[in-house]
Amino acid sequence: MAGLMAAGCSKIADTKAGSSLLTAAEDWHRKAHRALAGKQALAPEYQREEISPSFRGNGSRTVDSDFYRMQLADGFPDWRLEVRGLVDTPLALSLDNIRRLPQRTQITRHDCVEGWSAIGEWTGVQLSLLLDAAGVQEAARFIVFRCADKYNGGDYYESIDMVDAYHPQTIIAHMLNGEPLPEKNGAPLRMRVERQLGYKHPKYLTAIEAVASLDGIGDGKGGYWEDRAGYQWYAGI
Numbered sequence: 001m002a003g004l005m006a007a008g009c010s011k012i013a014d015t016k017a018g019s020s021l022l023t024a025a026e027d028w029h030r031k032a033h034r035a036l037a038g039k040q041a042l043a044p045e046y047q048r049e050e051i052s053p054s055f056r057g058n059g060s061r062t063v064d065s066d067f068y069r070m071q072l073a074d075g076f077p078d079w080r081l082e083v084r085g086l087v088d089t090p091l092a093l094s095l096d097n098i099r100r101l102p103q104r105t106q107i108t109r110h111d112c113v114e115g116w117s118a119i120g121e122w123t124g125v126q127l128s129l130l131l132d133a134a135g136v137q138e139a140a141r142f143i144v145f146r147c148a149d150k151y152n153g154g155d156y157y158e159s160i161d162m163v164d165a166y167h168p169q170t171i172i173a174h175m176l177n178g179e180p181l182p183e184k185n186g187a188p189l190r191m192r193v194e195r196q197l198g199y200k201h202p203k204y205l206t207a208i209e210a211v212a213s214l215d216g217i218g219d220g221k222g223g224y225w226e227d228r229a230g231y232q233w234y235a236g237i
């Protein structure tokens with residue numbers, strides 16, 4: 001596990017990563033943020049009393065399919081989260097599988113570029129745990145997240161590098177404030193990538209893909225909003 005982590009981190013540190021992907025300024029922002037904050041520095045965590053009375057749903061607030069509606073009504077018995085791509089052992093996990101793994105709970109603040117924030121308590125499994133279970137291969141440089149919803153007709157997706165993928169607060173959440181994840185917030189599973197802005201936290205998660213390059217995925221900029229509105233791929237707060 002430690003070996004894998006070290007390999008993942010040094011690989012990123014060594015590359016002039018994604019000169020094709022990142023603008024020079026963005027690259028600078030990512031490095032400066034990391035240098036100041038430290039690679040594995042934690043995003044601030046809050047007290048129970050600070051939790052927002054309601055956590056708004058933004059972007060997609062549901063998934064428009066019969067399968068989703070039926071699963072939502074039944075507690076998602078047939079929902080599967082796939083771990084695939086450049087891994088030795090692809091996985092397909094049920095919600096039950098995920099609930100039985102070691103859990104992390106964190107109270108954090110979500111910041112949306114649209115100008116609102118909310119503090120919530122998230123519970124789920126660390127992404128690093130699933131990546132280690134699947135055995136991420138040396139060639140993998142990014143983790144891509146696939147979602148069940150379409151937003152304005154396009155597939156929502158996102159991606160992060162290996163530093164954020166192995167960050168302790170990067171979790172696949174299935175609970176918000178001690179309750180199963182509400183529909184509007186991404187039921188049954190959504191990412192929390194706490195050191196980045198809201199659009200980097202994909203909801204309605206269906207698959208986690210280890211890839212060597214973001215070329216050929218969506219329009220190649222690493223995410224739904226990156227492709228459409230030029231949002232930065234590295235959205236460090």
Ligand SMILES: Nc1nc2c(c(=O)[nH]1)N[C@H]1C(S)=C(S)[C@@H](COP(=O)(O)O)O[C@H]1N2
Nearest residue numbers: 056057058059060112147156185198202203
């Ligand atoms: N699948 C999916 N994930 C998504 C979005 C979306 O539209 N679809 N919107 C993003 C944006 S812009 C934000 S701010 C957060 C909102 O999370 P919330 O609905 O729990 O507030 O989800 C992000 N993840």
Ligand SMILES: [Mo]
Nearest residue numbers: 112113198199
């Ligand atoms: Mo957002």
